[in-house]
Amino acid sequence: MVSILGVGMTACNRRDMTMEEMAMQAVSSALRDAELDARDIHLVVFGNALAGKLLDQGCVRAQSYLVNAGLDRAGMINVDNSCASGSSALHVAYNSVQADEAPVLVVGAEKMWTGDRDTTIAAIEDALTAAERPELRETVGSHASGSVFMGFNAQWANTQLKERGTTIEEIAATAAKAHNLGVENPTAQHGKPVTVEEVLKSRVIADPLTRLMCSSFTDGAAAMVLGNSNSSAYPRIVTNILRSGTGQLEYHDRLSDTIQEVWKISGMEHSDIDVLELHDATSAEELYALEALGYFEPGEAGRAVLAGDTLPTGSAVCVNPSGGLVARGHPIGATGIFQVIELVHQVTGRAGTRQRANARYGMAVNTGGIVYGDAAATSITIIERP
Numbered sequence: 001m002v003s004i005l006g007v008g009m010t011a012c013n014r015r016d017m018t019m020e021e022m023a024m025q026a027v028s029s030a031l032r033d034a035e036l037d038a039r040d041i042h043l044v045v046f047g048n049a050l051a052g053k054l055l056d057q058g059c060v061r062a063q064s065y066l067v068n069a070g071l072d073r074a075g076m077i078n079v080d081n082s083c084a085s086g087s088s089a090l091h092v093a094y095n096s097v098q099a100d101e102a103p104v105l106v107v108g109a110e111k112m113w114t115g116d117r118d119t120t121i122a123a124i125e126d127a128l129t130a131a132e133r134p135e136l137r138e139t140v141g142s143h144a145s146g147s148v149f150m151g152f153n154a155q156w157a158n159t160q161l162k163e164r165g166t167t168i169e170e171i172a173a174t175a176a177k178a179h180n181l182g183v184e185n186p187t188a189q190h191g192k193p194v195t196v197e198e199v200l201k202s203r204v205i206a207d208p209l210t211r212l213m214c215s216s217f218t219d220g221a222a223a224m225v226l227g228n229s230n231s232s233a234y235p236r237i238v239t240n241i242l243r244s245g246t247g248q249l250e251y252h253d254r255l256s257d258t259i260q261e262v263w264k265i266s267g268m269e270h271s272d273i274d275v276l277e278l279h280d281a282t283s284a285e286e287l288y289a290l291e292a293l294g295y296f297e298p299g300e301a302g303r304a305v306l307a308g309d310t311l312p313t314g315s316a317v318c319v320n321p322s323g324g325l326v327a328r329g330h331p332i333g334a335t336g337i338f339q340v341i342e343l344v345h346q347v348t349g350r351a352g353t354r355q356r357a358n359a360r361y362g363m364a365v366n367t368g369g370i371v372y373g374d375a376a377a378t379s380i381t382i383i384e385r386p
Contacts, residue, residue, distance in 0.1 A: 002097045002226055003234035004383065006034025007341045009222040012189040012329035015113040019055060022221035023065040023109045030105065030223035038070035040103060041225070043096055047079045047089035047108040048333040049368075053123035054114050065109065074105070080333075082127035083279070084242075084368025086222065087336025087379035091242040093226050101228040108334030109221035120217060121147050124332070127369035127376065143206040149281065150214060152370060154206035156252075157284035160299075161208065166287060168208055170302025172199040175213040175283035175326060177305055181312075182327030184354040189218050189329030199283075213283040218329030222337035224344075235347050238361070238382040239266040247372030252292035254375040255365070259293045262363075262380050270295055273382070274359040275346045276317050277339035279367045280324040290319065293365065318356040321346065332368075339364035340381055347385035360385050 008029025010022045017025075023046075031038060046062030057064055062076040081088035086108030093106040112120055125148050128136060133148075140151035160166035176196050182188035194212055202211040226237075243258050245251075263269055270293075278293070280286035287301040295317055296304055309316040322328040322342040325335060343362030345351040362383050369376030 001228065001230055002094055002237045003229040004224055004344055005103060005227045005234055006030045006225040007344050008033055009187060009338060009341055010220050011187040012218050012220040012331060013191065015219055017219065019051065019109055019111045020065045022219065023107060024069055026221040026223040027066060027069050027105065027107060030225050034225040036103060036225060039073050041071055041074045041105045042102045043104045044071055044074045044076045045079060045089040045093045045104065045106045046076060047085035048110060049080050049082050049085045050110060050112060050123045054120060055111060081377050082368035083332040084336055084366050084377035084379050085333040087366040088242060088377060090336060090340065090381065091240055091379060094237060094240045097226045097228050103225050103227040105223060105225055106337065107223045108337040110331035110333040111219045112217040112331060113219050124149065129371055145205045150206045153282040153285055154209050156288055157208055160284055160288055165299030166302045169196060170306060171213060171284045171287065172196045174286050174305045175199045178283060178320060178324050178326040179212065181321055181354055182323030184352065185323050185328055188323045188327050190327045209282055209284060215281050215325040215330040218331040220329060220331035220334050222334045222341055224337060224341065232386055235344050235383050235386055238384050240381045241265065242377065242379045245371050245374030245376050247374045249374050251370065251373060251375045252288055254378055255289060255292040258378045258380060266382060273317055273361050273363045275321060275343060275356050275362040276319050277322060277342050278320060278365040280320060280326050283326055286320065286324065312354050312356045321351060321354040321356060336364065336366035336379055339366060340383065343383050347383060
């Protein structure tokens with residue numbers, strides 16, 4: 001039985017820390033929370049996507065950034081899987097713990113603020129196949145932000161508006177929800193309350209998406225200690241799967257396909273999940289993903305948000321109480337671990353004013369990269385309260 005023995009993370013609202021400082025802080029906090037020493041760890045799995053291009057550290061990233069962490073008895077594995085780097089590292093760690101009782105440290109860290117916006121965007125777009133990249137930059141990326149990924153999200157948002165019955169006001173309300181929940185999260189990147197009107201009036205990034213509907217560059221690190229424990233003192237991982245796209249399915253169809261596999265493996269169903277942390281690169285994507293995952297019929301997710309159903313106090317599944325990628329932030333190599341840590345806080349009753357009452361099961365859905373219109377990596381993790 002794989003349990004989460006301890007967690008730690010940095011705040012996402014700072015730009016002044018180095019990668020080493022962030023990684024060290026997250027690791028120290030996780031080890032302290034687990035009441036373990038660094039020498040108790042025999043394996044470290046480190047998720048990071050951008051250090052090769054942005055920090056000139058293309059290899060041995062864990063070894064470089066954790067050189068002073070006292071982990072001299074641990075082997076280190078580095079994982080780069082775009083925005084799913086952290087959740088992919090978790091997948092490796094999860095399988096290692098299943099095979100061995102020794103505790104494993106899983107870390108995700110990313111420094112995206114370097115002062116060179118164009119270089120950061122180019123590094124992110126390594127998550128597209130090299131063969132597709134030039135044409136996509138000329139077509140899908142031909143808008144104000146210049147980002148292919150925001151271009152894809154704009155296309156999906158327009159599909160929602162034109163074909164699924166979603167309204168721009170519902171997307172704006174979803175963004176306002178995220179930012180207002182970010183106010184309740186002391187580690188969130190964006191902690192200022194906003195109104196629907198402010199969201200609609202903010203600068204257009206890729207029509208119809210405005211600035212306040214979109215996630216932004218974020219620095220941050222998160223860490224967890226996993227162990228093979230039968231103790232009822234720790235949250236346990238019920239299911240953890242990772243699937244890669246091949247271009248055979250559309251991005252959201254891949255989500256639909258993967259969640260069906262999760263229900264089959266776990267023996268659970270939608271109504272069992274109390275809290276859902278999902279990959280809202282934009283607020284429109286939060287709604288599309290909710291429908292692709294089967295929580296709402298096409299066009300109904302936005303109405304549920306307007307009704308307050310997806311809030312911690314709502315009648316449906318609680319969605320992104322952390323503020324999600326839009327408000328908590330999206331340090332891409334660490335996002336998947338940040339999501340699971342929020343679930344740990346929820347199922348252990350440590351989420352403060354954003355707590356979902358009596359949360360028993362939490363699910364994290366994290367994706368990374370796009371390959372010929374398909375999600376390059378999709379990770380889904382379900383955890384259960386102690």
